[in-house]
Amino acid sequence: MKLWHLIKRFVGSVTAAALTNRELLEVQTVLLAAEQRLFARLAIADQRHALLVLRRFDELMPSASVVARRAALLHDIGKTVTGLGTLARVVATIVGPRTDRFRQYVEHEQIGAELLARAGSDPVTVALVRGDGEPTTVNALHKADDI
Numbered sequence: 001m002k003l004w005h006l007i008k009r010f011v012g013s014v015t016a017a018a019l020t021n022r023e024l025l026e027v028q029t030v031l032l033a034a035e036q037r038l039f040a041r042l043a044i045a046d047q048r049h050a051l052l053v054l055r056r057f058d059e060l061m062p063s064a065s066v067v068a069r070r071a072a073l074l075h076d077i078g079k080t081v082t083g084l085g086t087l088a089r090v091v092a093t094i095v096g097p098r099t100d101r102f103r104q105y106v107e108h109e110q111i112g113a114e115l116l117a118r119a120g121s122d123p124v125t126v127a128l129v130r131g132d133g134e135p136t137t138v139n140a141l142h143k144a145d146d147i
Helices: 002-015 021-028 033-040 044-060 066-074 077-081 086-095 100-106 108-119 123-130 135-145
Strands: none
Touching (some): 108 123
16 A cells, blocks of 8 residues: 555656646635745645645545645645655655655654744644644545545
8 A cells, every 4th residue: 555655646746737827726715825835835746736635635524624724735844844856755755764854754744833833824734734633634634645
């Protein structure tokens, strides 16, 4: 299962197209201004993935709050600090935190939560990105991210 997930993410990363203006507007209607600036730092493939996770999350939890929907869009924001490319991310996933950058990649949820807290995100969004919070919502986020 993990290998299949890595293969799908790798192919998605190398074939990802930039978000359209309509898709960017969809993102902007969910995120706060400071969160939008963080989202813009994501690689194209990560932006595309985040939007797909949001859409899957919306299907799983159609009445979710906007702060939970923000967490769906920003769940990988901590990956922006690593500077790792697609292939290095695959290696980091396989070998674990053997270098500082690989450790940052493995710990991207905690790092992302810290970035969001500094940006003034709602505490619920921060907690969900960290993997904490209401269990049904956390499980739905994880399921939506299992692409």
